[in-house]
Amino acid sequence: MPDNKHTKIPDIKQLIDQLLKIPSISCTSPEIDQGNIHIINLLADWFESLGFHCVIQALEHDENKANLIATLGHGNNGLVLAGHTDTVPLDEALWQVDPFKATEKNDRFYGLGSCDMKSFFAIIIEALKSIDLKKINQPLIILATADEETSMSGAKAIAKHANSLGINNARFAVIGEPTDMQPVRMHKGMMMEAIQLVGQAGHSSDPALGNNALEAMHKVISELLNWRDELQSKYTNPLFEVPVPTMNLGHIHGGDNPNRICGSCELQIDIRPLPGMKLSDLRSEMQRRLNRVLQETGIQLKTIPLTDGFEAMDTDRHSEIVQLAEKMTNTESQVVAFGTEAPYYNGIGLETIVMGPGNIKQAHQPDEYIEMKSLMPATDIIRKLIFHYCL
Ligand SMILES: [Zn+2]
Structure with missing residues (x-):
């Protein structure tokens, strides 16, 4: 077994539970909006104890909001694993379980953000536990953003400062939004206007x-x-x-x-x-x-x-990461009907796909859950991607 110093790092169930226990609701109404700084601090703690160099990028408009940029390894051909740490608001009366912890039931973990998309960070950490991190020789960059569910101001701030944050030392990105681990390379954009x-x-x-x-x-x-x-x-x-x-x-x-x-x-x-x-x-x-x-x-x-909107996502069918993910998952790349932060990462020159555990049908729903059986196969694919690009 690799000799990673991860004594501080809990098992995957505990990781998910601890992430769900920190509420991080994003909402355009200030009374409901909570910020994500506590979850960023927790992730920084974990990634630091794995040897990552962690930068917390505060967002200009709100001191309770930040992005985490956690980097391990040097070079210019690395991999970004990205996700958002915020969740949508909820109507607690519609929930049968406590939304702010991981409830294990029917071989699922229930909780707000379990599917969309806090479990992805637990999966990354779980994958890292079985890798000899001293052998990482291309940058592995973890991005954890704020405000994806509202303004995407987190991803915008990352894109704006990509050079100084060293993100252009990576060439490929995977955003772990719930796609049942099917690679996604396209979605439509969105704009809402008042006339x-x-x-x-x-x-x-x-x-x-x-x-x-x-x-x-x-x-x-x-x-x-x-x-x-x-x-x-x-x-x-x-x-x-x-x-x-x-x-x-x-x-x-x-x-x-x-x-x-x-x-x-x-x-x-x-x-x-x-x-x-x-x-x-x-x-x-x-x-x-x-x-x-x-x-x-x-x-x-x-x-x-009425909002900033977001651009359509369009990663070339023949791009290396699309081809690799299609091969690893034995699935053809897909298009989806929801928006993601991908256009911002494509915009800074990263070849980006969206691919994560869980199904989008469970996202933004009361009693949101992720199937426990989806966690290990997802961890395995993330581990393989890290091996492919960073070792
Ligand atoms: Zn999401």
Whole structure:
């Protein structure tokens, strides 16, 4: 057995239990948001005792939030194993078990974050226990992020400072989101925008007294639907269950009275672009088209991103990590319907796949769980990846 100094490191059940015991809910409402700093400190403790060099990167906007960058080994051909440490909020009344510990039942571990995705860190540590870490000769970098469930500000901060954090010493990345250990190389992007129109209110009996924002919104909606048709005929990808980019008109509010000219109107839309479509291009194209249809109407237009959104993920089918993971798991790489931090890691030049234990169906659900029988096969694949890239 390798002589790793991991006397401080508990067994895998204890690892999962300790991670679940530290609540780390991310939420856009400040009353619910908890920060992740305590879980980052715990992980840093464990990885330090395994000999990793640990950097805790505080996030600028919140002192309770941080990323962990834990590195072992030197070189420029290494591997990143990445995951988020935050969870979604929960409705405790819907839970049959305590969400803040690992409850062992039906050959599963139940608890908030068990599947999405605290168990992945336990698996990495479990894999490391059986490796002679003195033999690591390419960097193995563990990234544990904050705020994936809300703004992805953790992954953004890592991408922004990738050079000084030494992350470009790796060439490949695996994000351990729940995919039943099937390699994933593509997902759609997401953007949500508010379109605000301001005209002029006035008495309904004389249209000349005002400028109707609701009627202007009619022009906007027609233009958006035309644009959607164009996008859907220009971009298709048969790998996705919904093979075209989508645009949903999800919320509208305007005016206050039938006998008043509508002074202002707001529409909120959601766009899910395919790989190859950039959010910044979509935003400027939308602006250009809406400016054109509202020209000479006297209506003021404002478009506001409701979230930062995220880009589509697109890692080449022929990239080395995709090929290797397909071979190791004996599964063809997949596309998924959920978003991840992968576009940020692809953006800094890492060839990235998403592959982790657990099923996304259990994520964000009451009584979230991970099957115990999924843990050892996942540990084995992570161990093999470390061997392949870092030893
Ligand atoms: Zn997740």
